[in-house]
Amino acid sequence: MATPAAPNGDDAPLTSPSSWGPGSSGPSVRAILRVVLTVVASVLALLVLWRLRTPISYLLIALFVALVAAAPVTVLSQHMRRGFAIALVYGGIVLLPIGIGAILVPPGVEAASDLVNEMPRYAEDLTETIERNDQLREINENFNVTGKVEDFAEESSASALGDAPGALADFGAGLVTAIFAMVTILILSMFMVARGPAWVEAFLRTRPSKEAAVLRRALYAMAQAVSSYVGGALLQAFIAGTAAFIVLTILGVPAPLALAMIVAVFDLIPLIGATIGAFLVLLVTLFDDFPIDAIVWAGFAIAYQQFENYVVQPRIQSRAVDLDPFVVVVAALFGGTLFGILGALVAIPTAAAIQIGIKEFLRYRREEQEEEEEKEATEVPSPS
Numbered sequence: 001m002a003t004p005a006a007p008n009g010d011d012a013p014l015t016s017p018s019s020w021g022p023g024s025s026g027p028s029v030r031a032i033l034r035v036v037l038t039v040v041a042s043v044l045a046l047l048v049l050w051r052l053r054t055p056i057s058y059l060l061i062a063l064f065v066a067l068v069a070a071a072p073v074t075v076l077s078q079h080m081r082r083g084f085a086i087a088l089v090y091g092g093i094v095l096l097p098i099g100i101g102a103i104l105v106p107p108g109v110e111a112a113s114d115l116v117n118e119m120p121r122y123a124e125d126l127t128e129t130i131e132r133n134d135q136l137r138e139i140n141e142n143f144n145v146t147g148k149v150e151d152f153a154e155e156s157s158a159s160a161l162g163d164a165p166g167a168l169a170d171f172g173a174g175l176v177t178a179i180f181a182m183v184t185i186l187i188l189s190m191f192m193v194a195r196g197p198a199w200v201e202a203f204l205r206t207r208p209s210k211e212a213a214v215l216r217r218a219l220y221a222m223a224q225a226v227s228s229y230v231g232g233a234l235l236q237a238f239i240a241g242t243a244a245f246i247v248l249t250i251l252g253v254p255a256p257l258a259l260a261m262i263v264a265v266f267d268l269i270p271l272i273g274a275t276i277g278a279f280l281v282l283l284v285t286l287f288d289d290f291p292i293d294a295i296v297w298a299g300f301a302i303a304y305q306q307f308e309n310y311v312v313q314p315r316i317q318s319r320a321v322d323l324d325p326f327v328v329v330v331a332a333l334f335g336g337t338l339f340g341i342l343g344a345l346v347a348i349p350t351a352a353a354i355q356i357g358i359k360e361f362l363r364y365r366r367e368e369q370e371e372e373e374e375k376e377a378t379e380v381p382s383p384s
Contacts, residue, residue: 058181062188064226064346069093069193071227086193090186097182100261107255211364218360222353225321229349232316237267239312240274240304244281247300251293253285267308269344270332274305321352 049056069089076085130136200219204212241264248256259281266277278301285293323331328348335347 058185059188061342062185062192064349065093065185065189066192066196067223067226068230069189070196070223071231073193082194086190090190093186100265103261104258107258111255214360214364218357221356221360225352225356226349229321229352233268236308236312236316237264240264240267240277240308243300243304247297248281251285251289251296253281253288253293253297259284269341270348271329271344274308278305321348323348323352323355327351327355 069086072089073082073085076088080088130140200216204216207215241260244263245256245260248259253259262280263274263277266273266280269276278297282294282297282301285297328351331347331351332344335343335345335350337343339346
């Protein structure tokens with residue numbers, strides 16, 4: 001009886017040993033080793049990235065600061081040595097947070113101290129108000145509202161005094177860490193501004209002339225977009241803070257400069273920053289000539305946000321970034337979700353830089369395709 005022939009070609013079963021290799025009943029040792037090494041290398045790479053997350057974040061922030069500082073450094077270097085221009089610009093960058101802190105910290109400390117000291121008096125005023133109202137007095141008798149408020153006021157005052165040493169120690173440790181991070185970022189950024197153009201040119205010399213021209217144009221446009229956006233955002237925040245300072249001064253609200261600085265700082269955050277800043281100031285106005293100051297401030301905040309959204313922002317940012325509003329919203333949401341407030345701040349200029357890179361790449365590919373088509377059209381067929 002004849003033995004049936006083994007199936008060949010497409011008729012071979014998928015479970016045939018020959019599918020794994022000649023004479024083997026499974027994957028080869030080399031294939032298994034390759035998979036294991038790939039997985040191990042990937043895990044090690046992710047572990048290294050995780051351990052280096054802090055210096056990597058410093059490098060990215062330093063790159064962003066360098067892009068922002070490059071434009072004023074270039075302008076100033078036309079009138080002085082580049083080293084002096086870098087020192088002048090970075091001196092301003094250092095003085096900016098110091099000035100903001102000098103404006104915000106003293107009124108903040110004073111307000112917190114007054115709140116702690118006056119909390120028992122606020123509780124007594126609440127008790128007197130409740131006693132003058134029959135309905136509130138009945139609620140108080142049923143739920144002991146005033147007793148709980150007075151206990152909370154006394155406990156808050158005592159705990160604030162008791163926790164002061166620990167709070168100061170934590171604040172000091174956080175301040176030292178923040179100063180170290182800021183100094184590190186500024187030093188890295190200064191190196192990038194000073195040596196960055198030479199690094200870029202050295203890299204571009206390794207590329208073909210046409211490709212180098214495209215890369216040079218794209219990198220310049222990206223840096224210009226980031227710098228213009230940040231400059232426009234700072235100008236927009238300055239206008240918002242100035243307007244807030246004028247209104248708060250007219251209303252006679254305490255510490256108008258500090259409150260205007262809060263409005264200006266939060267105005268830098270896209271989409272929701274101006275609303276958050278206005279709301280924080282509204283909380284302060286509730287304790288000063290209520291309800292007139294609160295009503296006037298709320299009306300001003302609503303009117304100014306409309307003015308900023310439709311007049312100030314389009315005029316300032318239209319030349320900086322050419323992004324669709326939908327892309328702006330998505331970029332701010334993604335950046336804020338991934339990296340918090342800092343991510344929301346850098347998301348829009350990053351999206352603008354990515355858009356410029358994509359446009360330049362598509363333009364480069366289109367020009368190459370057109371050149372190939374022209375070359376093919378001008379080619380004369382050789383005689384047979």
